[in-house]
Amino acid sequence: MPNRLKGGITAPKGFVAAGIHAGIKQTALVVSERPGPIAGVFTKNTIPAAAVLLDRQHLKKRLGQAFIINSGNANAFTGSEGTKNTVETARLVAAALGIPKQYVFVGSTGVIGVPLPMPALRKGIPILASQLTKTGHQHAARAIITTDTRTKTIALQQRIGGKIVTIGGMAKGSGMIHPDMATMLAYLTTDAVIETKSLQTMLRKAVEQTFNCITVDGDSSTNDTVLSLANGKAGNRTIGSTGSAHVQFQNILTEACHSLAMDICRDGEGATKVVKIQVNEAQSQKAAKSIVQTLATSLLVKTAIFGADPNWGRIIAALGRSGYTLRPDRIVIAFNQSIIVKDGKGLGPRIEQQIQKIMQRPSFTISVSLGMGKGTATQWTTDLTYDYVKINASYRS
Amino acid sequence: MPNRLKGGITAPKGFVAAGIHAGIKQTALVVSERPGPIAGVFTKNTIPAAAVLLDRQHLKKRLGQAFIINSGNANAFTGSEGTKNTVETARLVAAALGIPKQYVFVGSTGVIGVPLPMPALRKGIPILASQLTKTGHQHAARAIITTDTRTKTIALQQRIGGKIVTIGGMAKGSGMIHPDMATMLAYLTTDAVIETKSLQTMLRKAVEQTFNCITVDGDSSTNDTVLSLANGKAGNRTIGSTGSAHVQFQNILTEACHSLAMDICRDGEGATKVVKIQVNEAQSQKAAKSIVQTLATSLLVKTAIFGADPNWGRIIAALGRSGYTLRPDRIVIAFNQSIIVKDGKGLGPRIEQQIQKIMQRPSFTISVSLGMGKGTATQWTTDLTYDYVKINASYRS
DSSP states (O other): OOOHHHHHHTTTTEEEHHHHEOSEEEEEEEEEEEEEEEEEEOOSSOOHHHHHHHHHHTTTTTTTEEEEEEEEEOOSSSSHHHHHHHHHHHHHHHHTTTSSGGEEEEEEESSSSOOOOOOHHHHHHHHHHOOOOTTHHHHHHHHSSSSSSSEEEEEEEEEEEEEEEEEEEEESSSSSOTTOSSSEEEEEEEOOOOHHHHHHHOOOOOOOOGGGGGESOOOOOOOEEEEEEEOOOOOOOOOOOSHEEEEEHHHHHHHHHHHHHHHHHTTTTOOOEEEEEEEEESHHHHHHHHHHHHHHHHHHHHHHHHHHOOHHHHHHHHHHHHOOOOOOGGEEETTTTTTETTTTEEEOOHHHHHHHHTTSEEEEEEEEEEESSSEEEEEEOOOOOHHHHHHHHHOOO | OOOEOSSSSOEEEEETEEEEEOOOSSSEEEEEEEEEEEEEEEOOOOSSSHHHHHHHHTTTTEEEEEEEEEEEEEEEEOHHHHHHHHHHHHHHHHHTTOOOOEEEEEEEEEEEOOOOOOOHHHHHHHHHHTTTTTTHHHHHHHOSSSSSSOOEEEEEEETTTTTTEEEEEEEEEEEHHOOOOOEEEEEEEEEEOOOOHHHHHHHHHHHHTGGGEEEEESSSOOOEEEEEEEEEEEEOOOOOSSSSHHHHHHHHHHHHHHHHHHHHHHHHHHHHOEEEEEEEESSSSSHHHHHHHHHOOOHHHEEEHHHOOOHHHHHHHHHTOOOOOHHHOOOEEEEETTTEEEEEEEEOHHHHHHHHHHTTSEEEEEEEESSSSSSEEEHHHEEEOOHHHHHHHHHOO
């Protein structure tokens, strides 16, 4: 089991960070003292933001050294001007740090369709670079949030390959949260010595099981980005594509992503609860994934969670709507350990009262077994509340 | 153009109706003085209610004479007892009216997973049968509603094939409204003389363009049913599968369905607005349908509609999320006639102010042209409001 530390993205050796107000809400800068392998996973949105396009380009070289992230402006749907501004942002950072611009990765989050205020960034980036410190992780974490009500950071430490290896991270996101990454940005740093290809494979696997399994409102964005940068300062034996060091690093990387993903869920716009939804015994993996997503995004299920109403009829209706053949007599529905549907019927008001109490908790599990095969899938969802509507009927995001 | 009459499901010659309280909320009965061709379209939910299974069975003979509909209990996920109860309901109606039980079509709407209260129905059905009148249409329309705030009826009249032909109808539905039929029941009567097969074809076509193009909350139900019964009392020349009478009848049938579908949208749980979303120039029909559905169900789009916020960035994000390749520079987004996005960018605050005014109206159109091909699709959606959450966090449906 890894150690959970205080601190965040600067917890691993050789990383510094800063965050300041720079015209548009805020801007964060995270820098490694030397370049290293970098891995990335991006939105599948077919109208990606300029920063996503640039990062994909820079990722081809598989080396990175700095993250620059602005909040308040997504620089999405901003055409060739948007592209130019992102390229200039990377160049400004490279100049301020004296590193190649291909080592700089840009992230943006905020309003779509508005040009980046370049004069503010031209002024702000040298100031940011001058403020980089080991304790800047909180400033950086605060600089990247938008409608988030709190910062999201993580730091984990474990002995791997004979040395202490540390992972640090920060994330933002509370709305437009949905598999295929949500409007979220997550940045992970590590001092591990690791093969570039392995880092990419492990990051993708971690993202699949964490950030890609959460939903707040079913909307995913133009800017979603997860990046992981390794600078090798821990001096461990190189982590490759197999072996126990590989397994250990995969575990702490996944745990770091899981922790940040749960932070995002808990901070979901208007959310008061985070619920794990588990589908078992579906006819296939594909069916399980599709069914769990139907449940996790059903407005009727999400409002029932808000109201702590053990309304399993809505789960049945959503299961049927998924389009897969089901055998009602085989369906088992449970809230935590309490079974409410079995043998084709509901088990009555006494159990519903128990479940009502479970549903008043800030987190619980709804599990659905279908008796059709071996497919399983998990997703975390939030409740749909008055406050979700309030936040989104007024905030321009 | 057809005449719009007062009245509802009993407007055509030879139909009577009644609606009373019978144990579970209410029950409605609609009867034709003679049997005739009947057509039906049902939910695609893979866990359909007992009534849907029975109606599909009875529909094989293509003859009908009576509709019996209860509200308050969906008789869904009720196993073999549920099936038995539906069969008995049809038999009770058949006995009270002295007609074959295959001519009786059962509809149910309400809570899932609770057995029908048969003692109440055994007592209520003979009373219902004794109260059938030409003016019973309002009682019937009231008996079938649940969370609806008002009844939904239609009566249209037009000269077809040398005679006056009338269509009457009633519907219920305000939540779980989504393509593939929503939790909605709709019943249409007509005195037209019409071939059975043509009635089925025309009903399906009408449903595709109306009930299957509305969304309130993305959930469709176990009980969705549209039935159309023709008793031939108008004495027109038989309407077949082609010709001008066919076209005329298709038009008024579609218009009747459209009117009821819009009534359902306007009465959508918590809805204050009905918005027509139109996607044009998609790469294919399939793409257009998928994209229009992504837009119509996006919580961020639906809350922006509630807040009258001309937040076109959310439309862009939803378009990209649909997964289809898009060319940002070709996208044109308009609210009614006012274009807000063109040539890869937003057209600025002055137009946004105009659009804000449009968005304050109870209904308007959002049209999105993609410049990728000839696919077009339309869907009607509602805004997502505090009241939607309020209704669904407490009501057991």
